[in-house]
């Protein structure tokens with residue numbers, strides 16, 4: 001097929017969303033140019049990852065439509081959840097559960113994922129231009145191509161796409177974030193057994209009812225390989241915010257995380273103390289906050305050209321529910337399926353129809369799961385019933401964690417009656433029997449020191 005009859009696509013932004021769409025479209029026979037404000041080396045080495053970007057199950061299947069799975073590090077098989085309340089003398093364990101996933105999860109550095117996609121994109125004839133585009137540039141580019149995708153993330157060019165008030169639940173960030181990557185526990189397995197049925201292959205999610213949450217799990221760093229990712233989520237007013245603000249480099253990120261666990265989650269302190277900073281990557285940490293926002297993702301430029309936002313530029317999530325990267329690759333893969341078969345022009349109406357389908361299929365449910373994990377008052381009954389039920393019955397924990405992979409079932413489980421039925425169906429006995437078995441733990445098991453964890457010879 002000659003190049004002249006290929007349909008032309010411009011993609012602005014070379015993060016995970018832009019490079020995923022770019023590779024998928026080149027593979028599908030489109031003539032694609034990616035515009036990026038950074039060159040390839042800078043995208044890989046001069047910025048932090050956009051997030052931990054764990055793919056939980058289903059999104060791996062969509063990603064496989066774009067690129068083969070290149071990574072055997074960073075995979076995880078379940079989650080150990082612990083909930084606490086109070087501080088100091090009044091600190092009390094509330095409940096815990098440790099459930100396997102019914103899927104595989106994978107946490108790979110977004111810089112590596114994007115770079116691997118870009119390498120293949122270029123190898124297959126994709127074009128790459130380094131330019132920071134303005135809305136005027138987008139208008140001019142859109143005039144010259146059949147389709148323009150805007151994949152510039154939460155900030156860049158978002159003024160083209162106003163927030164959709166009907167689909168946006170919050171006007172401000174719900175958490176202050178600290179992301180950091182560490183080495184030191186990358187090869188640990190048995191040491192994690194006090195929390196998890198599958199050692200170091202389970203992620204940890206510690207919830208402090210008043211102050212916020214921490215996530216800790218296996219991660220593939222772009223240069224170092226097997227590492228551990230930490231994300232701290234501080235609620236508004238939490239003392240953790242000041243702690244996070246004191247982070248200025250990789251060493252202080254490590255010290256703050258060690259301090260946080262020592263003070264609020266001392267059961268894990270012995271293990272966490274073994275973390276070492278990633279001095280090799282000065283961008284292995286960042287502070288942030290996301291206002292969860294669903295945008296009107298199809299826009300018209302000054303001269304009337306329809307353009308569509310993908311990834312964070314379309315919907316940005318608080319990362320607590322792990323939905324952003326997953327939704328980005330699902331949106332890209334679904335759009336490519338539709339683009340391949342559509343013979344007519346990519347009009348505003350056609351693009352809007354595709355985005356509405358994406359919202360119905362994933363966007364809305366991913367937004368709701370994020371609200372559930374944020375502890376939004378809308379989901380207070382879910383927390384009240386599902387957490388103790390998960391502590392009693394491992395399958396309920398697994399089903400709850402299944403929402404990270406496939407959030408849609410949550411839309412069907414909204415009322416107290418529906419939650420009770422959900423629990424009863426999974427447990428094979430009435431939910432009230434399940435909940436009656438729940439007992440608050442007096443204390444949680446603790447990590448042992450390295451010496452005492454050693455098997456006596």
Ligand SMILES: Cc1cc2nc3c(=O)[nH]c(=O)nc-3n(C[C@H](O)[C@H](O)[C@H](O)COP(=O)(O)OP(=O)(O)OC[C@H]3O[C@@H](n4cnc5c(N)ncnc54)[C@H](O)[C@@H]3O)c2cc1C
Nearest residue numbers: 013015016017037051053054133153156311312324325326
């Ligand atoms: C702490 C944290 C943890 C997370 N954990 C998870 C998780 O577990 N699971 C999950 O699914 N998601 C997670 N996410 C979300 C995930 O990381 C993002 O949704 C995803 O990486 C967004 O990719 P993107 O390509 O849309 O945006 P970006 O990665 O922001 O890429 C946008 C690109 O566009 C470029 N650009 C911007 N403006 C211009 C311009 N004018 N011209 C040219 N180029 C431009 C930028 O430089 C950048 O390279 C997390 C996010 C955070 C913050």
